[in-house]
Amino acid sequence: MRDRSFQAFAALPVLLIVAGCVDVQSALNPAGGEAERIHTLSWILIIFCSVVFLGVAIATIIALFGSHRWRQRLAGERLVIGAGLIFPAAALSALLGYSVVIMGIAGSAEGEDGLRISVVGERWWWRVIYIARDGRRIESANELRVPTGQPVRLELTSADVIHSFWVPKLAGKLDMIPGRTNTLTLSVSEPGISRGQCAEYCGGAHALMSFFVIAMPPADFETWLARESEPAAVPVDEAEIQGHALFVQSGCGACHTVRGTDASGTIAPDLTHVGNRHSLAAATLPNNAEAFASWIRDNQHIKPENLMPPYEIYTERELGQLATYLESLR
Secondary structure, three states: HHHHHHHHHHHHHHHHHOOOOOOOOOOOOOOOOHHHHHHHHHHHHHHHHHHHHHHHHHHHHHHHHHHHHHHHHOOHHHHHHHHHHHHHHHHHHHHHHHHHHHHHHOOOOOOOOEEEEEEEOOOOEEEEEEEOOOOOOOEOOOOEEOOOOOOOEEEEEOOOEEEEEEEOOOOOEEOEEEOOOEEEEEEEOOOEEEEEOOOOOOOOOOOEEEEEEEOOOOOHHHHHHHHHHHOOOOOHHHHHHHHHHHHHHOOOEEEEEEEOOOOOOOOOOOOOHHHOOOOOOOOEEEEEEEHHHHHHHHHHHHOOOOOOOOOOOHHHHHHHHHHHHHHHHO
């Protein structure tokens, strides 16, 4: 039993390293301009620190096992002043200057004339509002879609406590502070999906407060944004119609908005096109009817302490109808 416990403990660092290399959320595989600069700076610092570590290790070996002549040289005043004072001051100043220059490239002025996206951290989900060039505001939740090859300005704030917006593949993390708006510019080089995470502990379901950033070719993005600005699809088949009736009768519209219907709640995610999102519940579940049904009935088990109460009042048939309606909102 002890051997198994030791093996599990020894395997933990390896699992953590492997988890950090997952492509969809890996800073080692940058797909955005800022992430590429961070990646370059990180490798420079890693190489520098490795060289310094090697030099210190060699000096330690000489001090312990070297000849008297070499130990005298190691203790000489010139080496102490040069390696202990001048080299650290010069090297660290150079690294600081380089980091300021490289991270200052394509700064916050980018994206001011293009697409802006307001991201508001909530407990424990993300309110996403697209602010188009013509001033339209189109609300979504828990995922961002951005055009490739164009800077997109993110305006980050919080509605309650401090959150932190972090997409390792695309950019460094930036805190979201109540009453303050911080800005971050994303510039994604190629289509793909990146996963982000709240990087500041915010209580409750913090560990399950994630999101996806989906980069699309500009033409596809414009088509998607135009469709996203439209009202919700009208239910067509019997299950969808019954599901919509249940949605209305149960008072879901007091918390959620479905544009084009009487549902106009603002304290929970906008569901107008929820069936077209990459995931559900802030990247916690896949997006399908089964996941909708599980979330409605068992959300406190799936995502403990989230602010939506579980609904155990529905029969299996009613739950299926409600899930079918929500999945049809594309």
